[in-house]
Amino acid sequence: MNDGTHHAPFFLIGPTAVGKTAVALEFARRLDAEIVSADSMQVYRGMDIGTAKPDAAERATVAHHMIDVVEVTEQFDVARYVALANASIADIQRRGKTPFIVGGTGLYLRALTEGLSKAPDADPTLRAGLEAMGRERVLEELRYVDSEAAERIGPHNFRRLVRALEICRLTGRKSSDLRREWDRSRLPLMHGLERDRADLYARCDARVEAMFRAGLVDEVRSLLPRGLAKNTTARQALGYKEVITHLGGEATLEETIALVRTRTR
Template structure:
């Protein structure tokens, strides 16, 4: 059973910096656990790792679909678990990093996947239009079709190839497979602030930095159409709602929405007793405290791996 590390916490708490340092020390690879970083072209507003960081440390599940494509938690679970086994098979440490708690929980939950099928089936399905694919799915697996948008072509094809290749619908595979158990040894590290006002100040400053870095142009240049999920991303939806005439107004709304999102993230993660929490604003609240957090996190990880 592979051991994985998960760095969690609210937005703007420093998760990426901690994950990078742990990856440097362990030779690990990072799996993004962010429901919006999967979209190509949505870089500034989702606070993706920089090209330099991605060149230094391999990152997974970033830039995998266009903003026109729907992407579900089920899609994430399948790709994330494959990434874990791929990384572990090469003797590396998989490190989840992100604030989408639902995605993380789904990835860590045990599931026996439907077997891979002949690639030729997928190749033939790709020749069909989205409407034709979706009609076929409604015929053979109406339950999955009801939960899947027809524009999520990746998931529609996966459900069809499962049925064609095995004779069993994806919905039936899901019923047989889900157990609620954990299939990875997960070391969970959480970042938070003793003083919530300091977290909010960080959030506000980061939004200002995003605006200065070109977020407005990034939103304007997104290709159309944009799927419903991508259009709800914080940092983008505010422009869709308020337009581009008053950037100050939009920036303030982004800050408000991000602060509220941080509250929801903490509510989600705080219910998990397995998370070991560290506080970004303890001590000097700066470089020395970050170093202490890294060292303490490494002690926990080393004990779990018992090989470093």
């Protein structure tokens, strides 16, 4: 990461629905900054409502980067994110502005600040087999071979559970051990947002309700012919995965909303 002293990147992190967008917009205006998204799903074009992308007015007020980068049919990984984000950061700095990185996805933030880990590339065949095992079996095996990773990831992020177990199978080592080997000497100053848990949960619930009112189901329906369900990464996005299941007739809308609400917390 380019960390020039005159316009060093400014990081803002926090959980879903904590209020990062509003704070980022306000500070970006004050700092003459441009926002670099560190959200792994905002890179996909058309996945707007469920990823809570900034709207057109917000993007007109402050320049945003790493949003709408690829189609939903394209695979996108952390290495590609780091390469493109670093290019955006360097360009912002060359123009005399401050890069304001807002996240988002912990893996992307760590890779951007600490460098890529020694984890192996994805193995499509192995990954497909792990995904076919289902959430419960993957979580059970990961708890056995790398309980630390299982605890850190939690039971709801199936994509990350699969990746952690994939690393264990490919390397014979714990993904949590590889994670600790990353060089943490270059960590920048990060500014985090927090809220009282009850307040945060209420905001999460309100956000989920707002997304469904705004047309999340129709958005997912429109993305299916464009290949959303075939993309092993994009289809796992919170909200989209559950709506795909709903559109397949496996859950009612009420059940889907309740499940997304639970997994958003």
